[in-house]
Amino acid sequence: MSEITITIDDRQISAREGDILLWAALDNGVYIPHLCAHREEEHPSASCRLCFVEMQGRPMPVPACTVKVADGMVVSTRSERVDALVAAGFELIMSNHRLDCKNCAANGSCELQRIAKERKLRLKPKNLPALERDLPVDSSAAGILYDPGKCVLCGHCVLACRSSGRGILGFTRRGYERIVTTFGDAPLGESGCDSCGACAGACPVGAFSTRKAR
Numbered sequence: 001m002s003e004i005t006i007t008i009d010d011r012q013i014s015a016r017e018g019d020i021l022l023w024a025a026l027d028n029g030v031y032i033p034h035l036c037a038h039r040e041e042e043h044p045s046a047s048c049r050l051c052f053v054e055m056q057g058r059p060m061p062v063p064a065c066t067v068k069v070a071d072g073m074v075v076s077t078r079s080e081r082v083d084a085l086v087a088a089g090f091e092l093i094m095s096n097h098r099l100d101c102k103n104c105a106a107n108g109s110c111e112l113q114r115i116a117k118e119r120k121l122r123l124k125p126k127n128l129p130a131l132e133r134d135l136p137v138d139s140s141a142a143g144i145l146y147d148p149g150k151c152v153l154c155g156h157c158v159l160a161c162r163s164s165g166r167g168i169l170g171f172t173r174r175g176y177e178r179i180v181t182t183f184g185d186a187p188l189g190e191s192g193c194d195s196c197g198a199c200a201g202a203c204p205v206g207a208f209s210t211r212k213a214r
């Protein structure tokens, strides 16, 4: 693939033709909020709706994880429309996230904290009511804790579990009921999970975390 030049926020950066805009930006130190994109996946779900950017020639903001770069492309990561879309998407996610930073293993490295800081957004939803889902913490595995109330459905754990060769985690149900769980909704400790830690290493928000094996 040939080397090309694109402009992001008035800065020229080099990328390879056909690279995904989100990764090209991040690899060049330009931050764009993101949760659901995976470098390994060719067809992104674009479900978190946080990576919006403006592109010259496009009438509406587009998710950067769905765009392949081309020579001469001109992109802005901020605009009134982008900021409004990101703020709305973030608030929606946070209305469905058990907020407990002080006691969370991801405190300080959480992607939600980073997005809030970068875009000056509140972690606690201002306009939407916090949706309380009755999802108990799964502490049945020897070395892993899973709090589905913190899960943002980004799918990083599912991919990591699959890549580790285990394939224990997956999505189930639809809409508001959608969760990451094991086959048959079995507790982790009865699912064949051996606490390898791949899910905890991949989770950007502390829904999966490691603990000392009992």
Ligand code: FES
Pocket: 033, 034, 035, 036, 037, 045, 046, 047, 048, 049, 050, 051, 063, 064, 065, 066
């Ligand atoms: Fe692009 Fe989630 S990272 S929509």
